Amino acid sequence: MARLLIIEDDPSVRTFTARALAAAGHQVETAEDGAEGLRRIEEARGAFDLVLSDIRMPVMDGIEVARAAAGAYPGLRLLLMTGFAEQRERAAELEGTVYGVVNKPFTLAELRDRVGRVLAA
Numbered sequence: 001m002a003r004l005l006i007i008e009d010d011p012s013v014r015t016f017t018a019r020a021l022a023a024a025g026h027q028v029e030t031a032e033d034g035a036e037g038l039r040r041i042e043e044a045r046g047a048f049d050l051v052l053s054d055i056r057m058p059v060m061d062g063i064e065v066a067r068a069a070a071g072a073y074p075g076l077r078l079l080l081m082t083g084f085a086e087q088r089e090r091a092a093e094l095e096g097t098v099y100g101v102v103n104k105p106f107t108l109a110e111l112r113d114r115v116g117r118v119l120a121a
Helices: 011-023 034-043 062-072 085-094 108-120
Strands: 003-007 027-031 050-054 078-082 101-103
Touching (some): 011 027, 011 050, 011 108, 034 050, 101 108
16 A cells, blocks of 8 residues: 655654554554654655655644745655645645645544545645
8 A cells, every 4th residue: 555654743643543443454654743743754765555644743844844845855745634724735835746635633544544545645
């Protein structure tokens, strides 16, 4: 299946998301914040099929990660997630760079569906 990177500062969300996508057959790696996530993307030379990142995080937020990753690896698929309406609005400026925003809280079915649609695009 696909190689995914999940960037999420909340341990419970990170673990749930990683387990759900691994159970769907994907190879999943995780990062605790945007800086670590960007480092993993750079180390892999952008060789992820999808990066799923929270928007609101300490150190470096998901918007910054998306800009930097898309600039270095234009073909990289990025999907953001947030539980905050104002953060969703900030992500609108990345239209054409990211494949959308997943609203938190999300169900297992919603997560798998969104990831599947992005990977199929």
